[in-house]
Amino acid sequence: MNFAMTLDYQSCIDCKACEVACKEENGVQLGADKQRIWVSQSEKSIFGEPFVALHPSQCNHCLDAPCVDVCPTGSSYFALGGIVMTNKDTCILCKGCMEACPYDARFVDDTHVAVDKCNFCYDTRIVEGEMTTACQATCPTKVRLFGDIDDEESDIIQMLKKRKFYVLKEDEGTVPKLFYLLPEHDRNYAANSVDEGTTIYTWDTYKPIIAKARAKREAQWQPMQE
Amino acid sequence: MATYAGVEINKVSLKELLLSKSMWIIYLFLAIALWGMVDVVLERYFLSAVNAHDAGLDPTNKKMIAAMKEAVFGAGGEVKREAPWSLYIVNYMYMIYVGSGIIFIVAVAELLGEERIKRASAGFLTLGLAMIIAGLFTILMDLNILHIHHMLLSPKFTSGMWLMLPLYMIYIPLIVFKIYLTLSHKEQWSKQITIFILIVSLLVEIVEFYVQAKLFNMNEARNLWTTYPFLTLYFMVSSFAASAGVMILYTYFTYRNTDRNKCHDMMSLIQKFALYTVILLGAYEATSYLFIDKKWAEIILFGDFKLYFYAYLGMAVGIPFILLYKDFLNSSYKILASVFIIIGTYLGKIIFVYGGNAYPMSDRFGVGFEKYGEYKPVREVIFFMPPLGEILVVIGSIGIILFIYKIVDSYFSVSKMQEH
Numbered sequence: 100m101n102f103a104m105t106l107d108y109q110s111c112i113d114c115k116a117c118e119v120a121c122k123e124e125n126g127v128q129l130g131a132d133k134q135r136i137w138v139s140q141s142e143k144s145i146f147g148e149p150f151v152a153l154h155p156s157q158c159n160h161c162l163d164a165p166c167v168d169v170c171p172t173g174s175s176y177f178a179l180g181g182i183v184m185t186n187k188d189t190c191i192l193c194k195g196c197m198e199a200c201p202y203d204a205r206f207v208d209d210t211h212v213a214v215d216k217c218n219f220c221y222d223t224r225i226v227e228g229e230m231t232t233a234c235q236a237t238c239p240t241k242v243r244l245f246g247d248i249d250d251e252e253s254d255i256i257q258m259l260k261k262r263k264f265y266v267l268k269e270d271e272g273t274v275p276k277l278f279y280l281l282p283e284h285d286r287n288y289a290a291n292s293v294d295e296g297t298t299i300y301t302w303d304t305y306k307p308i309i310a311k312a313r314a315k316r317e318a319q320w321q322p323m324q325e
Numbered sequence: 326m327a328t329y330a331g332v333e334i335n336k337v338s339l340k341e342l343l344l345s346k347s348m349w350i351i352y353l354f355l356a357i358a359l360w361g362m363v364d365v366v367l368e369r370y371f372l373s374a375v376n377a378h379d380a381g382l383d384p385t386n387k388k389m390i391a392a393m394k395e396a397v398f399g400a401g402g403e404v405k406r407e408a409p410w411s412l413y414i415v416n417y418m419y420m421i422y423v424g425s426g427i428i429f430i431v432a433v434a435e436l437l438g439e440e441r442i443k444r445a446s447a448g449f450l451t452l453g454l455a456m457i458i459a460g461l462f463t464i465l466m467d468l469n470i471l472h473i474h475h476m477l478l479s480p481k482f483t484s485g486m487w488l489m490l491p492l493y494m495i496y497i498p499l500i501v502f503k504i505y506l507t508l509s510h511k512e513q514w515s516k517q518i519t520i521f522i523l524i525v526s527l528l529v530e531i532v533e534f535y536v537q538a539k540l541f542n543m544n545e546a547r548n549l550w551t552t553y554p555f556l557t558l559y560f561m562v563s564s565f566a567a568s569a570g571v572m573i574l575y576t577y578f579t580y581r582n583t584d585r586n587k588c589h590d591m592m593s594l595i596q597k598f599a600l601y602t603v604i605l606l607g608a609y610e611a612t613s614y615l616f617i618d619k620k621w622a623e624i625i626l627f628g629d630f631k632l633y634f635y636a637y638l639g640m641a642v643g644i645p646f647i648l649l650y651k652d653f654l655n656s657s658y659k660i661l662a663s664v665f666i667i668i669g670t671y672l673g674k675i676i677f678v679y680g681g682n683a684y685p686m687s688d689r690f691g692v693g694f695e696k697y698g699e700y701k702p703v704r705e706v707i708f709f710m711p712p713l714g715e716i717l718v719v720i721g722s723i724g725i726i727l728f729i730y731k732i733v734d735s736y737f738s739v740s741k742m743q744e745h
Contacts, residue, residue, distance in 0.1 A: 126376040130396040132406055165545055171487035172475040189479050192469035194409035195486050198682075201546030207404040209374035212469045271545050 100180040101313065102160070102219055103248045103276035104232075105258050109288055110240040111153040113138050117234035117243070124223055124233040127215065128208050135204075135217040136234055143291055152292035155242055157234070158183060158204035158217040159267060159275030162312035166196035166205070167319070174214075177320045180247070181276070181313065182221050186324040187213035201271045219245065226323060248276075248309070259302040266305075269298055274312035278305075331509035337735045351727045358462075358721020364714030365466055368403050405709045408682040412711040413467035415674045416719040417460045418537070419567070420726075422560060423670075424456030426568030428500055429530050430598070432523045441591050445576070447507040447739040452575055453568075454500045455729035459722040461493065466718045485539045492533055499526050508737055534560050547681040548618035549625075559609060563670055566606050566641065569599035570666035573659050579740050581656070587742065593652060596659050599666065600649040607642040625680050633676055641669025 121127060121136050136157035143150045164183050167175045174190040177183060185196075185205075190213035197205045197214060208215035219225060220232040235243040246255030264278040281299060282288040293299075327334050342348070373392035383389055405411075431449045434442035442449070465473070481487050503526060506519055538556035545551060553559060572595045580588035614622045625634050648662035711719075734740050 123377045126378045128374055128376050128396075129380065129393065130374075130399070130401060132401040133396075165543065169484060169486060169540075169543055171481055171484040171490075172472075172479050173481045174475070174479075189472065189475040190469065191472045191475060192404075192467075193486055194404065195484075195540070197404075197406070197409035198544045198547060203406065206406045207402055209369075209372055209402045210376060212369055212471070268546065273545075 100247045101249045101276075101309070102180040102182055102225070103246065103255060103278065104160075104219070104235075105244045105255055105262075105264065105278045105280055106155055107242050107244075107280045108152070108154050108292070109280075109282040109285065111138060111155050111242045112240055113140075113153050114239060116237045116239060117155065120233040120237035121217070125218075125220065128210050133206055133208065133215075135215065141292065150291050152288070154279070154292070155234075156202070156204075156267070156277070158200075159202050159273065159277045160217075160219065161273035161275045162309060162316055163272065163274045164316075165199040165201070165271075165273060169195040169199045171195070176324065177316060178218075178221055178323050179320050180221075180225070181316075181320060182219050182225075183216070184218050184221060184323065185214055185216055187211040187215070189324070190214050201268045201273060202275075221323065256302070259305075263299050263301055264305075265293060265297045265299050274308055276309075330505075332505065332737065333508070335736050335738060342732070342735050347731065351724055351731060354721055354724025355728060356721075356724075357717050358724050361714045361717025361719075361721050362466060364712070365403075365718060368712065368714060369469075370471075372402065374402070400712075403712060408679070408709050410678055410682065411709070412675075412715050412719055413463055415671070415678045416722060417464040417467070418678070419671055419674050420456045420460030420463065420722060422534075422537075422564035423567045423571055424453040424460065425530050425533060426561075426564035427453035427456070427572060428503075429527065430565065430568055430572070432503075432527050432530075436520070436523050436527075439594070441587070441594050444587070444742040445580070445591065445740075447504055447737075447741075447743060448579060448734070449572060449575070450500060450504045450507065451730055451733050451739045452571070452726070454497070454504070455726040455733075456571075457493075457497065457500075458729055459725040462725050463718060463722050485536050485543065488536055489533075489540075492529065492536065496526070496529050496533065499529065504733075504737075504739065507743060508739070531557075534564075541681070544681070549621040549677070549681045549683070552616060552618045552621070554613055554616045559613070562602060562605050562609055563641075563673055566599065566602040566645075566666055567670040569595050569602055570645075570663035570670070573599065573663040574667075577656055577660055580742070584742065589656075592656060592659055596649055596652065596662075599645065599662070603642055603645050603649065603666065607638070607646070610638060610642070621680065621683065624683050625676065630676055630680055630683070633672060637669050637672040637676055639669070640665045641673055645669070 115138065117136055118134055118138070122129070122134070125135065127133060127135055136155065139154040139156055141152045141154065143152075160181065160183050162181055164175075164177070167177060167183060170176075171193060172189045172191055174186045175183065175196050176186070187208065190211075192207065192212060192214065194207075194214070197207075205214050205216045207213070220229075224232060230246065232243070232245045235245045244255050244258055246253040248256060248259070250256065258280070259278060262283060263281040265281065266275045266278060268275075278300075281293065326336060373388060373395050375389060375392040375396070379389060380393065427449055431442055431446045431453070435446060476487065476490055480490075499522065503522055506522065535557045538560055541547075541550035541553075542556055550556070573592055576588060576591045576595065580591070614626060617625075624630055644665045645662040648658045648665070730739075
């Protein structure tokens with residue numbers, strides 16, 4: 100299994116139901132700065148008309164995650180399915196992973212004095228056999244789609260085969276697994292929400308990149324630390 | 326006086342030692358450190374912080390209400406998401422590097438048979454060791470002390486940060502052994518292994534500088550740190566400049582009244598070394614920004630960091646160069662230059678650490694009305710005033726240096742010049 104997520108960000112209405120569901124289900128610390136998932140906003144002005152693009156985001160569960168490399172105690176690790184996890188019991192709060200993460204996905208959970216981040220609801224849902232995350236389940240406009248990209252029949256693969264997408268900060272070489280679906284029928288929205296230098300992928304062009312990174316890292320995948 | 330294992334140990338009563346005049350200044354710094362430690366522990370382990378489950382279980386609890394207030398109106402906890410490494414790291418780097426730099430310079434001088442440094446090497450080495458311990462104290466306060474045992478229980482050998490642990494476990498005993506060799510009267514025995522120890526310690530120090538540089542260099546998205554050319558070399562050069570500054574001050578305050586001529590000789594020698602390192606540091610800074618990521622270079626050279634950067638250059642390079650270029654007979658020029666170098670290079674480390682965090686990793690906090698309000702201008706550079714506890718721990722770390730040095734000197738007279 101290799102878990103990933105697509106984000107049809109054009110459908111996001113910034114209702115923040117995903118943020119609330121995540122906090123509630125995963126017991127995330129309260130506070131505006133303490134979020135495992137969030138919605139970024141980029142603003143532009145086109146001929147004087149304001150334009151706002153919403154980008155829901157979270158940990159990218161990179162296949163070649165730099166945060167795992169820097170951790171001195173193995174507190175940051177790959178769980179089975181390539182999910183990047185944190186073990187709060189062994190975190191010494193060196194904050195190296197927070198510096199290494201190119202996506203600002205980590206924060207300090209003051210209730211545990213340890214680093215926290217999105218884990219695709221691995222401990223609350225995936226190990227129980229569910230195949231959906233809290234944020235996906237609660238989204239009223241179906242922005243998120245979580246699934247196994249090893250399964251050719253899965254909904255996520257069907258979606259990726261159908262739609263073009265891009266990933267964040269591809270230059271960092273981390274091979275992220277959050278796929279931002281390019282707005283399909285709205286070229287104006289696509290042109291204004293995606294940077295000119297961003298590479299647009301199809302599943303066929305991204306699949307070999309995933310395979311290469313996985314071959315490098317799969318030996319590190321391990322069962323969830325208790 | 327008693328002799329043990331070839332080392333003379335002074336008989337000093339605890340009362341005499343602990344109640345001496347100079348100890349009161351040390352106590353002041355240690356009290357500041359203690360205040361900082363208490364503040365840090367209170368904020369880190371006793372801060373009211375809750376999650377949604379707690380809020381649901383007992384919403385009317387007074388602690389819960391306080392925690393909710395903190396969550397909404399508070400500072401957002403001790404560690405800022407946008408700037409995880411802060412003043413602790415600056416001070417840790419500075420203390421460790423400058424301490425290591427002093428030890429490195431002394432080791433090289435001993436290898437070259439430079440008598441002027443050799444006769445004061447025990448004092449220099451003790452000072453260097455005390456600075457390293459002060460640096461480790463700072464970083465220990467930065468970490469979650471309650472989980473620190475996992476460095477041993479679940480080690481990750483490939484992590485650069487973990488590698489620092491065995492490195493210091495080798496390095497610190499090595500320095501202690503070097504001090505012992507310097508103080509002991511087993512001249513023959515010591516000569517046979519001194520060179521070996523010196524070479525090993527030099528190698529360990531180079532590895533230390535390399536691993537530290539690697540720690541910053543591994544943060545791929547922080548382009549100030551990844552594009553700094555020859556980061557290990559930069560760390561070494563800037564440390565040596567600061568180490569020379571500290572050594573000049575130490576020489577002056579330790580030997581000015583006991584041996585004026587030797588003191589002058591030593592200061593002149595270190596002055597030359599300081600001058601060369603300052604020139605090297607200036608040359609490095611002048612060329613490095615040609616290679617550093619433009620986004621970061623722009624913000625440091627022409628953006629929000631520019632005042633700090635030019636103050637750093639002026640204090641660490643410009644003014645010391647003018648003061649050290651001519652070998653003035655009056656020591657006050659050297660002292661002044663040293664003070665400028667010490668403050669300037671510290672500022673340089675602040676710019677390095679905070680500059681690396683200057684740009685947010687996502688635009689979540691950098692733009693948009695969520696953070697700054699719809700009509701407020703976008704603020705790109707992130708700077709957070711460190712919490713009070715952090716500042717106090719950093720100031721208090723000076724007390725650790727003074728305390729260790731004072732205790733060792735009282736019993737072993739490390740400041741006494743050794744004639745070989």
